[in-house]
Amino acid sequence: MAVNKVKIEVYNQNYTINTQEDSGYVHSLADELNEQIAALMAQSAGLSLNEALVLCAIGYLDIYKKERANADHIRVQLKDYLEDAAKARIEVDEARRNMERISRELEMIKRNVRK
Numbered sequence: 001m002a003v004n005k006v007k008i009e010v011y012n013q014n015y016t017i018n019t020q021e022d023s024g025y026v027h028s029l030a031d032e033l034n035e036q037i038a039a040l041m042a043q044s045a046g047l048s049l050n051e052a053l054v055l056c057a058i059g060y061l062d063i064y065k066k067e068r069a070n071a072d073h074i075r076v077q078l079k080d081y082l083e084d085a086a087k088a089r090i091e092v093d094e095a096r097r098n099m100e101r102i103s104r105e106l107e108m109i110k111r112n113v114r115k
Helices: 023-043 049-114
Strands: 004-010 013-019
Touching (some): 004 023, 023 049
Antiparallel strands (some): 004 013
């Protein structure tokens, strides 16, 4: 992927970000961050920009870690489900072979009874 230089503004400060992401996506992140900062600073009048940024970072890191743990849990569950599905497929194949063997044996018995 090509690297895009995206210029954003976060709380009246300009930044240029080198990213592979679409510029619209990066601007939406900056907009969300600006909203979060504004909300925090409105709640606490004495809060500095740096303090608001640290609180945003802590909040986003918390969300990230919880989502990562959730994704790891889902991966483990998916692995278990796939293993169970593979075992079930093996059991179905074995049951099908047994059914075919029994059908052949039944046909042989029927032929022998007719004779």
